[in-house]
Each structure stands twice: as C-alpha cells, then as structure tokens.
Amino acid sequence: MDTATRPGSASDGGTVELTILMPCLNEAETLGVCVRKAMDYLARSGVRGEVLVADNGSADGSQAIAEGLGARVLPVPERGYGAALIAGIRAARGRYVIMGDSDDSYDFTALDPFVAKLREGYELVMGNRFRGGIKPGAMPPLHRYLGNPVLSTVGRVFFHSPVRDFHCGLRGFNRDAMLALDLRLPGMEFASEMVVKATVKGLRITEVPTTLSPDGRSRPPHLRSWRDGWRHLRFLLAFCPRWLFLYPGAALFLLGAVGMALLLPGSLHLGRVTLDVHTLLYASGAMVMGFQAVQFWVFARIYGAQEGVVPEDPRLTAALRRFGLEPALIVAAVLVVLGLGLGVAAVAIWGAERFGPLTGMAAMRVTIASVTSMLLGLQLAFGAFFVALLGMMRAKGPEA
The missing domain is CATH 3.90.550.10 (Spore Coat Polysaccharide Biosynthesis Protein SpsA; Chain A)
Structure with a gap:
C-alpha cells in the first residue's frame, strides 16, 4: 500500500x-x-x-x-x-x-x-x-x-x-x-x-x-x-430563522389583528363565552410581539448572510431594495400619527365624562388601539434604521 x-x-x-x-x-x-x-x-x-x-x-x-x-x-x-x-x-x-x-x-x-x-x-x-x-x-x-x-x-x-x-x-x-x-x-x-x-x-x-x-x-x-x-x-x-421567528411571528401578528378587528367595535359573544376589552389587550400584545418576531427574522437573515452563517435570501434582499428606508419611515409616521389621533379621541371620551371615572369600555378600546398603533410605528421606524445600518436597505433617491 x-x-x-x-x-x-x-x-x-x-x-x-x-x-x-x-x-x-x-x-x-x-x-x-x-x-x-x-x-x-x-x-x-x-x-x-x-x-x-x-x-x-x-x-x-x-x-x-x-x-x-x-x-x-x-x-x-x-x-x-x-x-x-x-x-x-x-x-x-x-x-x-x-x-x-x-x-x-x-x-x-x-x-x-x-x-x-x-x-x-x-x-x-x-x-x-x-x-x-x-x-x-x-x-x-x-x-x-x-x-x-x-x-x-x-x-x-x-x-x-x-x-x-x-x-x-x-x-x-x-x-x-x-x-x-x-x-x-x-x-x-x-x-x-x-x-x-x-x-x-x-x-x-x-x-x-x-x-x-x-x-x-x-x-x-x-x-x-x-x-x-x-x-x-x-x-x-x-x-433557518423563518421557523424560529417568521412563521410564529406572522401567525401571532395575524391572530392578534383578527382579534383586534373583531373586538374593537364591542364585545364578542361565543356561546356562553364573552370576549371583551381584556381579550382585546391580549390581541394587541399578540400583534406587537408578532411584528417584533418578524423583524427579528429580517435582522437574523441580513446579519447572518453578512457573516456567512446563513445563506442570503434573494427575495428578502429584493424586497428591502424596493421598500427602502424612506417608505418605511412614512408608514411608521402614519402609524404614530394614527395612534396619536386615537389618543386624542380617547381623551375626548374622557372629557365627556368631565375627566372623572369612566363608566364604559369605549375609552379603553380606543386607548388600546392608540397604543398598539404607536408601538408598531416606532418598532417599524427603529427596525428600518437598524436594517439601514446593516447596509442592506437602500434608500430610494434620484439616482436609484
């Protein structure tokens, strides 16, 4: 041999x-x-x-x-x-x-x-x-x-x-x-x-x-x-962070969004079970947590690809190039302004009660929607800046 x-x-x-x-x-x-x-x-x-x-x-x-x-x-x-x-x-x-x-x-x-x-x-x-x-x-x-x-x-x-x-x-x-x-x-x-x-x-x-x-x-x-x-x-x-962040986060966000849509107008009766403002609060939390999990998926894919730990996702890269920093900030600003507007509406409801104890749940529903909108807007803005810092998001300008 x-x-x-x-x-x-x-x-x-x-x-x-x-x-x-x-x-x-x-x-x-x-x-x-x-x-x-x-x-x-x-x-x-x-x-x-x-x-x-x-x-x-x-x-x-x-x-x-x-x-x-x-x-x-x-x-x-x-x-x-x-x-x-x-x-x-x-x-x-x-x-x-x-x-x-x-x-x-x-x-x-x-x-x-x-x-x-x-x-x-x-x-x-x-x-x-x-x-x-x-x-x-x-x-x-x-x-x-x-x-x-x-x-x-x-x-x-x-x-x-x-x-x-x-x-x-x-x-x-x-x-x-x-x-x-x-x-x-x-x-x-x-x-x-x-x-x-x-x-x-x-x-x-x-x-x-x-x-x-x-x-x-x-x-x-x-x-x-x-x-x-x-x-x-x-x-x-x-x-494969989509199984850790993307899929659970998207499911949680959608579940929360459905809950918010059903419970914002009023309580929901399912047989002997009544879902009200407390469930609405959990639905809000689900939306925020789900959105954050999806953002973590974006961060993980970008940073992992840069470090050679995970393969680059061409679809994500293309989406980030089309949806740049400025569009993300515009959407974030809309969400924050919407939240502030809902906050003003909640204060108006409180004012109608002479700023005393609130007897109904209307103000609480509006308040939960207001906080949810502002949280999502701020998360989107901070996430967009972080992605831009990672060098993967390209702002759309005249030269693009």
Missing part, C-alpha cells in the same frame, strides 16, 4: 485520492483497531490514500499508537469534535475524505460504497445507520427513537435535505467542495452544519447503508445527549 508522502493542492488533490480522517480525544483503547482497519482497506482496495488522525489533545498515548501504525497525526489545539474535523479536512491530502469516529463503531474496511459514490461525482456521501443496521447496544433508545429521527426530520423539513440520518458519523465528501462551505462550528453540531450547508449550496448528496456497532471503549462517550441534542436543534433553528 502506498501512503501519501506529500500534500496535494486543494484543486487537484495531489497524488492522493482518499484521506480517511478520524477525530481523536483519548481513544487509545480503540484507535489502533480503527487505524489498522483503514490501512487494510487501502491495501485491499488499491486506493491511493492516507489515514489522518486529528488529535484533540489526547493524554493517553493515542498519538503514538496512530503514528506507530503508519497514520499521520495532526495536533488540533482547539477542543471540539467540529474543530478537530475542520482542521483535519484542511490538512487532508486526498481529493476525497471519509471521516469516521475512532471508537470502532464504524467498519473502516467497508468503505467501497462511499468511494464508488464519490467517484460518480457525489460531493457528500452520508452513511445511513437505519438502512444499514444498528447492532444491539450500539445506539441508546433515546437517540434511536427520539433524537436522531426528530432532528433528521427537522433538517429535512426546514432545508428539504435528502438525508435521512443527519448524524451518522461515517460520511465521505469531496474535499474542495467541503472547504468551499466554510464550516465553522467547533462542537458536535458540526455534523448538522455540514449536511445543511451542503444542501443549501446544492451539492450532490446521497446515502449508503452503514452498520453501527457498539463502540469498544470502556469509558462513557464524549457525546452528551440532551446538551448536544439541543445544540443541534439550536443550529437548525438559527440557520
């Missing part, structure tokens, strides 16, 4: 076709088995490749074990699963990279399906443990029946990804294509970031069946179910 002796360029991969990449943090019990299996695969298949261990600061002699078996060891000082893999991808010498955990839960002698799909032109080849088989004791029931299915479903719904096992640790990819994604997350959520960004950027993605075995370690895994599960979900929500 001919291992890599010099790095290839990012464009042609040098003389190395495949890098088998293993992140490692104190895996002395199982790392040797994994490296031997990977070396055996390269020798048997004739694939020109290397085994690269991205070591995250092991203190149990893992580095010496890997080097003794012919693997290349890359020290990665920044802690984290994602940090180790990002550094490993950058240092890989192969045109293709197949990454897998170094706990002996994946079979590095069975990489032919990954290599075949990569050679066909697929840029990300995911293992699917649910199709390939999960051996008894290999995956906790919490992960098998709740965590993985829920997070994978969220990923497919949010991003229309074809991947049905988002968190399989055995996956292959074209190195250049992966570097172009600018992967950044240092923790376990790196697994989701890779799939999501590959989907959003339109990379060719496929899955191959993969068998998951119980890992060979005597210590607990680095994974923390609830903490890391939340980090995955948090990333999915942040990368």
Whole structure:
C-alpha cells in the first residue's frame, strides 16, 4: 500500500485520492483497531490514500499508537469534535475524505460504497445507520427513537435535505467542495452544519447503508445527549430563522389583528363565552410581539448572510431594495400619527365624562388601539434604521 508522502493542492488533490480522517480525544483503547482497519482497506482496495488522525489533545498515548501504525497525526489545539474535523479536512491530502469516529463503531474496511459514490461525482456521501443496521447496544433508545429521527426530520423539513440520518458519523465528501462551505462550528453540531450547508449550496448528496456497532471503549462517550441534542436543534433553528421567528411571528401578528378587528367595535359573544376589552389587550400584545418576531427574522437573515452563517435570501434582499428606508419611515409616521389621533379621541371620551371615572369600555378600546398603533410605528421606524445600518436597505433617491 502506498501512503501519501506529500500534500496535494486543494484543486487537484495531489497524488492522493482518499484521506480517511478520524477525530481523536483519548481513544487509545480503540484507535489502533480503527487505524489498522483503514490501512487494510487501502491495501485491499488499491486506493491511493492516507489515514489522518486529528488529535484533540489526547493524554493517553493515542498519538503514538496512530503514528506507530503508519497514520499521520495532526495536533488540533482547539477542543471540539467540529474543530478537530475542520482542521483535519484542511490538512487532508486526498481529493476525497471519509471521516469516521475512532471508537470502532464504524467498519473502516467497508468503505467501497462511499468511494464508488464519490467517484460518480457525489460531493457528500452520508452513511445511513437505519438502512444499514444498528447492532444491539450500539445506539441508546433515546437517540434511536427520539433524537436522531426528530432532528433528521427537522433538517429535512426546514432545508428539504435528502438525508435521512443527519448524524451518522461515517460520511465521505469531496474535499474542495467541503472547504468551499466554510464550516465553522467547533462542537458536535458540526455534523448538522455540514449536511445543511451542503444542501443549501446544492451539492450532490446521497446515502449508503452503514452498520453501527457498539463502540469498544470502556469509558462513557464524549457525546452528551440532551446538551448536544439541543445544540443541534439550536443550529437548525438559527440557520433557518423563518421557523424560529417568521412563521410564529406572522401567525401571532395575524391572530392578534383578527382579534383586534373583531373586538374593537364591542364585545364578542361565543356561546356562553364573552370576549371583551381584556381579550382585546391580549390581541394587541399578540400583534406587537408578532411584528417584533418578524423583524427579528429580517435582522437574523441580513446579519447572518453578512457573516456567512446563513445563506442570503434573494427575495428578502429584493424586497428591502424596493421598500427602502424612506417608505418605511412614512408608514411608521402614519402609524404614530394614527395612534396619536386615537389618543386624542380617547381623551375626548374622557372629557365627556368631565375627566372623572369612566363608566364604559369605549375609552379603553380606543386607548388600546392608540397604543398598539404607536408601538408598531416606532418598532417599524427603529427596525428600518437598524436594517439601514446593516447596509442592506437602500434608500430610494434620484439616482436609484
């Protein structure tokens, strides 16, 4: 077997076709088995490749074990699963990279399906443990029946990804294509970031069946179910803020608007239930909170796109260019003036009562509408200025 002796360029991969990449943090019990299996695969298949261990600061002699078996060891000082893999991808010498955990839960002698799909032109080849088989004791029931299915479903719904096992640790990819994604997350959520960004950027993605075995370690895994599960979900929500802000905010705003329209004229009777001014106040709150949530979606998309965290939304960008700062301020001014006018009307109703105790609910209804209108106007004005400061909203002028 001919291992890599010099790095290839990012464009042609040098003389190395495949890098088998293993992140490692104190895996002395199982790392040797994994490296031997990977070396055996390269020798048997004739694939020109290397085994690269991205070591995250092991203190149990893992580095010496890997080097003794012919693997290349890359020290990665920044802690984290994602940090180790990002550094490993950058240092890989192969045109293709197949990454897998170094706990002996994946079979590095069975990489032919990954290599075949990569050679066909697929840029990300995911293992699917649910199709390939999960051996008894290999995956906790919490992960098998709740965590993985829920997070994978969220990923497919949010991003229309074809991947049905988002968190399989055995996956292959074209190195250049992966570097172009600018992967950044240092923790376990790196697994989701890779799939999501590959989907959003339109990379060719496929899955191959993969068998998951119980890992060979005597210590607990680095994974923390609830903490890391939340980090995955948090990333999915942040990368697709329409599900976190836009859809809930729009629904809340519309619900509040309907409530305001129905209750401003007077109380509403639904069978034995009477909705009155108190419900009107909650409807007002729903409108304000919903509007603010939608604004947060706009802010998140703009700032996230500028920072390279989320993809730019062409429709939002086009809408902001058409609806610039000045039109937004005009609408905001109309809302504020309307609110002030309603406030004057409320004072007039109070004056009719000689500025004494109010006996009816008319003044309260008008007051709630007044405050709601002014709040929405001020929120719109401040939001428009903030978007302008972010550099995404263009004021319409004579030169436009």
